[in-house]
Amino acid sequence: MPIMKHITLLTLLWAACLTLVRAQSTTEYNPELETAWDANWITHPAIKGDEFGIYLFKKTFQVNEKPGSFIVHVSADNRYKLYVNGKYITNGPARGDQLHWRFESLDIGPYLAQGSNIVSAVVWNFAQYRPVAQHSVRTGFILQGNTARERIINTDSTWKVLKSEAYRPLPVRLNAYYVVGPGEAFDGGAYAWDWEAKGAADTGFVAAKSLGPGNPAKGLGKYGIVPPHVLVRRTIPLMExxxxxxxxxxxxxxxxxxxxxxxxxxxxxxxxxxxxxxxxxxxxxxxxxxxxxxxxxxxxxxxxxxxxxxxxxxxxxxxxxxxxxxxxxxxxxxxxxxxxxxxxxxxxxxxxxxxxxxxxxxxxxxxxxxxxxxxxxYPFEEKAVFETQVPTLDQIWDVSWRTQLLCSGENYFDCPYYEQLQYTGDTRIQCLISTYVSGDTRLYKNALQSFHDSFNSIGLTQSRYPSYDPQYIPTFSLVWITMLHDYLKLRKDDGTVAGMMPAVLSVLDWYEKRLDANDLLGNMEWWMFVDWVDAWDSGIPPGVGSTQSTTISLQYVYTLQKAVELMRRYGYPEQAKHYDQVAKRIQGAVNKLSWDAQRGLYADTPSGKNFSQHTNIFALLSGTSSAERSAALMDKVIQGTDMAPASYYFSFYLMEALRKTNKEDQYLELLGPWEDMLKKGLTTFAERADPTRSDCHAWSASPMYFFLSMVCGIEPAGPGFEKVTVAPHLGKLPSVKGAVPHPNGMIEVSLKRKGKSGVEGTVQLPASLTGTFRWGQQTLNLKGGANSISI
CATH class of the missing domain: 2.60.120.260 (Galactose-binding domain-like)
Incomplete structure (x- = not known):
């Protein structure tokens, strides 16, 4: 793999020496605990629970012999770090909200000894300074043993707690939107050093206060009272x-x-x-x-x-x-x-x-x-391969992957430094990258569920979630629907997608209610962000809120077309028929009111005063532009003359439009912005062109996805990735090697040009996978195993 090429044996040995030995998460969970926990949430007896504070919890206990395993389930509000016999174990909980409060299941057996042991946790509540991504109810800690043997350390008033006076918050004041929590002022003279070690003194510690038992989601069968934290199991692995x-x-x-x-x-x-x-x-x-x-x-x-x-x-x-x-x-x-x-x-x-x-x-x-x-x-493993013998492309691959990794934790992040918030616009691109490169879709599924959890009576998903500060970007609700469609194509998980269809229909209905008499969208509330464009107010295209927006209308059509596929698959035939007709009505209105024949472009509004790549990209992606005019329209979009340009973020949709118009061979010629970032010494890809706030922004890592799906040409050929299409587009490259993880194994391609217009090489598929190889107008059937290509 490209990122491994430069790693020496010495470096690998050094990294191995620095690797931490930590408790392993486990899937073991006593069925009795699905309805009720014996353990109590505990806190410091002298606090209200909504103020800033750092608290040290601990309990000493005895075991007659060193256990082979010792399963516990742990959570806290806001956060915790767990220690056993003075050794750091892990931190958590994975972020959620009050109705989905995560807990970790851990095996701490390897850290226990015969005789006396101590389990301890530092728990903190950043209160009003906490990250926007961090929900909170009140300060607390809970640990539940899996069986009777482990319940000797269930949290209750036998635990001891100390409020640490060593910390105070340092609010961060930057000339930018910064919402990841405070800095810390730490006074070593006020800290209880080695408090977590075996035999440490209990000076200043008091008995913890019990707040009430832990309540798992399946235990809420009576009376409908919502507890402070509804406990649900963590669905993603521990962080690397x-x-x-x-x-x-x-x-x-x-x-x-x-x-x-x-x-x-x-x-x-x-x-x-x-x-x-x-x-x-x-x-x-x-x-x-x-x-x-x-x-x-x-x-x-x-x-x-x-x-x-x-x-x-x-x-x-x-x-x-x-x-x-x-x-x-x-x-x-x-x-x-x-x-x-x-x-x-x-x-x-x-x-x-x-x-x-x-x-x-x-x-x-x-x-x-x-x-x-x-x-x-997040412990993504780089399984994909992309090799071209072009050093710049290797660099773009490496930097894209680092960008992806740094924007992936307990959720996907838009950026790690400033926000650490999971925005739908960024997340769609991240999900495609991480699935193609690692094959791991657990964080993808977690993101789909998080946005679904944010859905409420407004009829939209929130634009970013988890977030205690609600924000609505209705266009991002459309992106969430396209994420579901992507997921359908990449993985066989009908239960997840089908369960979210009512929310999908609600989002589409929200938009339909805002169509005017001309079948266009315009007068809409909330932040109708599309892209960061200098000429647009806060990323909002012309026509929103006052007249009519061709841009938003076409994004709605683009989403409707994907949603109709979902409806047909999951038992909504009448709604599919209805929304197919809605999409066609909007397309007719756009072609009638917004097509400028003289310029050969779609205008951002029927007035014809403003033009953008965005509007015309959606016209291409939705098939609103006729086949006869699409090739010329795509050429104009690529040139970008006299129209609002797409940012690094929206370039994802620009490249998708290349695919739609069979111009994929031009893709590698459009990587100039990424090459410029490399020349400027960036080790991750930025939010936007300089001057930029963030030097690391997830939506700018899209080249990895296109290297694999467009240059190597590896794409699912139907729901669940049950078949594959390999349609490579080498551009000016003489050869390419690539590999993509599939649920059944690796899909591998090794291809080089043959003469002026041919191709030869091999395509290796998992034994149970079949598909099609396409080169220009020629196709070959692919079988499981090795396939020889010569066209």
């Missing part, structure tokens, strides 16, 4: 975590020994000294910083995290360059207590390439023993 090192010290205000970032030597900073050190991770990452220090009582250490540095005018420029630039970002402040080998770890992870340490010592020297971080993210 491994230790990692900084690549370099990029600058320092004084000469220093740089060995501390490698853990080989300590850095001693003299008393009454001010020191600034800028570290470079080498590439963007999501990680928990881990700073180990000694002595330094009275000192202050400020850690500032940034994706990139900026010049005096706030411009980022080349991300590799640090000269004449400064760091601006979120931060933590640490006050050492003077003890030895203290390790500070942030409660929540940070996104960074650059980290700056601003240190000021007082009367005692400060020793920095080590500084590293623990990477975290």
């Amino acid at each position: 975590e491994h230790l990692q090192r900084f690549k370099a010290v990029r600058r320092s205000s004084k000469d220093i020994d740089e060995g501390f970032i490698g853990g080989s030597t300590a850095l001693t900073i003299a008393p009454n000294t001010q020191l600034t050190i800028l570290l470079d991770q080498g590439q963007l990452t999501n990680a928990y910083p881990l700073l180990t220090f000694s002595q330094g009582q009275g000192s202050t250490i400020k850690l500032t995290y940034a994706e990139s540095l900026v010049d005096a005018e706030g411009r980022k420029g080349n991300r590799d360059v640090v000269e004449n630039k400064k760091i601006v970002g979120n931060s933590n402040v640490i006050k050492p207590d003077g003890g030895k080998n203290r390790t500070y770890e942030t409660l929540w992870w940070r996104t960074f390439r650059y980290v700056q340490l601003d240190i000021e010592t007082k009367n005692e020297p400060l020793v920095l023993n080590d500084f590293q971080s623990r990477y975290t993210g």
Whole structure:
């Protein structure tokens, strides 16, 4: 695989040494616990539960012999980190909402010993400072043993708790929308060091207060009262975590020994000294910083995290360059207590390439023993392959995958640094990428369900979810429907899609009610975002809210066509017939009112004053443009002259329009924006062209998907990926190798040009899969196993 080409044996050995040994999640779940838990939610007895606070919970218990397994189920509000006998186990819970409050099922048996043991958890509530993605009811922690043996550690008043006075929130003030939670000010002198270790003193700990038993969803059969947290099982795996090192010290205000970032030597900073050190991770990452220090009582250490540095005018420029630039970002402040080998770890992870340490010592020297971080993210495995012998395409592949990984955690994220919110517009693209590259659809299914969970009486899904701050972008409800259609094609899971059809029909009905007498949409409420276009107000195309919008009308048609397929499959024939007619009426209205024959384009409104790639892309994708005019229209869209341009995000739909008009061979010629980002030193792909807020934005990683589905040409040929179409489009490439994971095995292609217009090579399919190979106007049948291609 391209990303593996550059990894040496030494690097692999080093990474293996840094890998953390953690508890494994388990599917074991006592059926008795589906209706009632014996364990209670517990909290600190002196708090209301809605204020900022960090709480340390623990319980000491005995086991007669070391168990082979010891299954527990764990959750908290807002978050927890779990320890057994002083060893870090995992963190959670996976994000949800009050009606879908996740819990983790863990086997902690390997961490237990015969005799005395201690299980402990740090639980925090960021209250009004919490991330927008974080729902909350009240501070609490719950742990339920799976059987009678494990229930000796069920949470109740025998647990002890301490409110830590070591933390206070540091609100983040950036000139951008930033909603991922506060920084942390940490006072080492107020912290109960080693509180989670066996034999640690209980000074200051008090008996926990019970709030009431845990309530699983299936246990709510009487009276209909909604408990504070309705417990449901986590449906995704635990996050990947491994230790990692900084690549370099990029600058320092004084000469220093740089060995501390490698853990080989300590850095001693003299008393009454001010020191600034800028570290470079080498590439963007999501990680928990881990700073180990000694002595330094009275000192202050400020850690500032940034994706990139900026010049005096706030411009980022080349991300590799640090000269004449400064760091601006979120931060933590640490006050050492003077003890030895203290390790500070942030409660929540940070996104960074650059980290700056601003240190000021007082009367005692400060020793920095080590500084590293623990990477975290969804455990996607890169199974797909794309090889062309073109280094730039290899780089685009690698950077796209890193972008995907950093935008994937307990949910998909639009961006890790600023929002960490799962928006439907971004998520559709992420789902396609992650399915094609990893074959893992658990996070995809989780996203579909999350958006469905957000559905309410308005008749729309929320634009982003989980989110305690409701937001409605009606066009994103349309995108959610297309996500369901994509899922239908990629996986055989009719139960999931069928169960969401009532919500699909409600979204379509919301739009139908807003069609005017001319069968166009225009006067609509909420944020009708389509794309970030400089000439548009907040991403809203012309005609919305006042007259008529060809753009939104055609997006509705595009979605209706996919929804009609779903209706026909899942038992809604009358609705399918109705909405097929609605789509055709809108198409007729658009062709009558918005087609500009002189310009050969569809206008954004019937007035004909504004034009965009977006409107014409939807005209192509929906088949509103006739076959006779589509080729010329696509050429005009690609040229983009005198029309609002598509951003990195909407380029996904531009490339889909290439597929619709049989112009896929032009795809590789349209990668200039991604090549420009590489030249600027980005290690992930940005939200938009400079000036950009985010250097890592999920919707910009789409090249990975098109490399596999368009260049290699691997696509499902019907529902459930039960058959495959391989229709490669090499453009100017002499050859390509690719592989895509399928539920039944790997689909592999190895092809090269034959003469001026032919192709030859092999297509390897899983034994049970069949399909079709298409090259131009010629087709070949594909069988399971090896297929020789020569056209």
